[in-house]
Amino acid sequence: MAGQMSILGSAVLALFLAGYLGQQYLPPPKPKVVGFDLGTTFCSVGVFHPGLGEVEVIGDEKGRKSIPSVVSFADSNIYVGYEGQKMADSFPQNTIYDAKRFIGKIFSAEELNREKRRYQFKVLYNNGTAEFSISTNRTFTVTPEYIGSRLLLKLKKMAEKSLGVPVTNAVISVPAEFDERQRNYTIKAANLAGMNILRLINEPTAAAMAYGLHKVDVMNVLVVDLGGGTLDVSLLNKQGGMFLTRAMAGNNKLGGQDFNQRLLQHVFESIQQQYGAFPLLKRDVYNLRQAVERTKLNLTFQHSSKISIPLTLKSEAKLNEPSEEDTIQSVLFEEEITRELFEKLNADLFQKILIPIERVLRDGLLDKSEVDEIVLVGGSTRIPRIRQIIAEYFGKQPNVSVDPDLAVVIGVAIQAGIMGGSWPLQVSAIEIPNRHLKKTNFN
Numbered sequence: 001m002a003g004q005m006s007i008l009g010s011a012v013l014a015l016f017l018a019g020y021l022g023q024q025y026l027p028p029p030k031p032k033v034v035g036f037d038l039g040t041t042f043c044s045v046g047v048f049h050p051g052l053g054e055v056e057v058i059g060d061e062k063g064r065k066s067i068p069s070v071v072s073f074a075d076s077n078i079y080v081g082y083e084g085q086k087m088a089d090s091f092p093q094n095t096i097y098d099a100k101r102f103i104g105k106i107f108s109a110e111e112l113n114r115e116k117r118r119y120q121f122k123v124l125y126n127n128g129t130a131e132f133s134i135s136t137n138r139t140f141t142v143t144p145e146y147i148g149s150r151l152l153l154k155l156k157k158m159a160e161k162s163l164g165v166p167v168t169n170a171v172i173s174v175p176a177e178f179d180e181r182q183r184n185y186t187i188k189a190a191n192l193a194g195m196n197i198l199r200l201i202n203e204p205t206a207a208a209m210a211y212g213l214h215k216v217d218v219m220n221v222l223v224v225d226l227g228g229g230t231l232d233v234s235l236l237n238k239q240g241g242m243f244l245t246r247a248m249a250g251n252n253k254l255g256g257q258d259f260n261q262r263l264l265q266h267v268f269e270s271i272q273q274q275y276g277a278f279p280l281l282k283r284d285v286y287n288l289r290q291a292v293e294r295t296k297l298n299l300t301f302q303h304s305s306k307i308s309i310p311l312t313l314k315s316e317a318k319l320n321e322p323s324e325e326d327t328i329q330s331v332l333f334e335e336e337i338t339r340e341l342f343e344k345l346n347a348d349l350f351q352k353i354l355i356p357i358e359r360v361l362r363d364g365l366l367d368k369s370e371v372d373e374i375v376l377v378g379g380s381t382r383i384p385r386i387r388q389i390i391a392e393y394f395g396k397q398p399n400v401s402v403d404p405d406l407a408v409v410i411g412v413a414i415q416a417g418i419m420g421g422s423w424p425l426q427v428s429a430i431e432i433p434n435r436h437l438k439k440t441n442f443n
Contacts (some may be wrong), residue, residue, distance in 0.1 A: 030165045032420035033198060035412030036155060036172040037206075038148055038186065040100045041228030041255070042066040042379075044409040045155040047163065048417025055413045057406050058155075058162045065406060070097045071150045073134045073142075080154045089286045092120040094134050098229060099147035101252070102130040104178075104185030148189030156193055170195050171416040173408050176202040176234050176245050198419045204234035205243045206411030207377045210402050214241055218372040222360070224390065224398070225408075226353065227378035229255040233356040235364040235371075247363035249356035249440040254349065256296070256380040262345040263337070264292045267307065270335055277313035280328065284311045299339045300382045308334045343385045350385055354393055355442050363440070374398035377407045 031047040044066040046057045057065045060081070067081030072088065072095040079087050088095040098119070106128045107115070115130075116123035122133040124141060131141040159167045174186050187197045204223035208214065213221055221236040221243075232250040236243050267288060272278060279285050291307045298305035315327045343350070361368055374394055380386065381404045391397050402410060 030163055031417065033169045033171060033416040034156075034159050034167050035409060035414075035416035036152060036170050036190070036195075037066075037203075037409035037412055038100065038151060038172060038174075038189070039066075039069055039227065039408070040098055040230055041069055041257075042405070043069050043151050043155060044406065045159050046406075046409040046413030046416075047159065048413050048420070050417070050420070055410050055417075056162075057409055057413070058158050060158055066409075067151070067154060068097070069100065069151055070095060071099075071147050072096070073136055075136055078150060080150050089282050093122060094136060096121055096132050096142070096147050099132075099144040103144040103148055103189065104182035105130070106181070145185050145189040146192065148186065149192035152190055152193040152195060156195060168194065168196055169198055169420070171199045171201060171412050171419055172197055173203045173206045173412045174200050175232060176204050177232075177248050177250075199415065201412060201415050202234075202243075202245065203232070203377070203408050204236055204245065204375075206409075206415065207375055207402075207407040208236060208238070208243065208373075209411035209414050210407040211373070211375055211399055213238065213373060213375070214243075220364075220366060220371050221373045221375060222357070222371045223375045223377060224353070224357065224381060225377040226380040226386065227255050228257050228380070229253075231255060231353060231356060233360050235360040235366065237364075246366075247360040249359040249363070249442065251352060251356060251442045254352055255378075258349055259342075259346050259380065259383070260289070260292050260296060262349070263296065263342060264289060266341075266345055267292060267335065271311070271313070271333055274333075275313050275329065275331060277315050277329065280312045280314040284309075295337050296342065296383075299337070299342050300384065302339075304336055304338045306334065306336050308332065339384070346385075350383075350389055352442070353386060353389060356440070357390075357393065359440055359442070368394050375407070376400055376404050379405045 031049060035046045037044050037046075044057055046055055048055050059065050060067060064082070068085045070081065070084035070088065072079040072084035072091055074087055074091050074094065084095060101115070102123075107125070107130060109125050112123065112125050112130055124131045124133055129143075131143055132147070133139065133141055156167055170190065172186060172190055174183055178186070183200055186200070190197045203225060207223050207225070208221050219238055221238060223234045223236065225232040225234070230250060230252045231254045233248065234245055235247040237246050268278065279288065287309055291309050295305045295307055309332070311331055311333050313329050313331060371394060374390060374396075376387070376390075376398050387398060387400070
């Protein structure tokens, strides 16, 4: 009997030793499942590497960890991501963005008419759903899920190039307020891109997982997701490894683009005051928009940033008249933008962030002192004043230990690793569906 136990012990030891040596000297297995974050403004793809216990957010050919959620049509070509964004000024009516706002959603004719005024491209009403009209060398329509599929196909190819293997299985994130139809149409977009979706995960839950909150002792988690175009606030209740979304609120017309617009309007007013004229060329307007975006990002890390850009200007009174030499001037416009000015221009918009926060606390029957963790998601939560407003309201600092731009995709990649059976992941966050929960929007 002792001999048999000794043999059994030796066998177990040999197995452990083989496993250890395999981990040390054999190449780790390739991830079986990827995670997609199909965002309104940007989208990205991540993987959990088995054995290493690490998440990688996969970059494009230039190493950028996310791509703009933009698809542009020109002649017979389709341009996706940054390439699509570059086409926006040349082909504004054929450049589609914000498609996620329309995917799987049922509109009344009146509702869609209000919504489509925000866009340069043409939105058509088709029996309750939205379609986009494209005119190149022919005229045709595309659906929101088709736009989503082109973005996911780009992400799929990025993942396959990085991993060196075909990718067919994925987990994808969706807003917590998406209904069954919107979720199904998100899956349809992935299917059109050749992907099999193993699971959908709510964006706030994914963000909480990125912060590791599925593994720590917290109960009430507030997720503030402020991106380029929308604000979403979710109150999660966690017990064990289960998340329940208790309340949701937001503003689907508040985000980084709105902050940019305030600064851009200030720049136009400065140009008019200095020169009595406005930019003549579309290229100059595009360059000003890019300069404003860079300035906003710079002000996150420094107290001032200089805009310096050559412009071709034309007198406002003669904008619609034939060009004459004496009405056109070439100038180098320069202005130092301070963080104080940026905050002043956007003061009322920044304060609006508290409205949905207060609403989810009321709906969730929770006092702000009972919130254990405040998680920030989305690039616009980098803005120092926004973090300050949230910290002052709760009397404690929000959790910013994860890159807010990548929090959702990191969480989705963790869930993808779980679905793929990756070691050492053993615990999953389970979402409790709350089909009666509705999101309150303020705008």
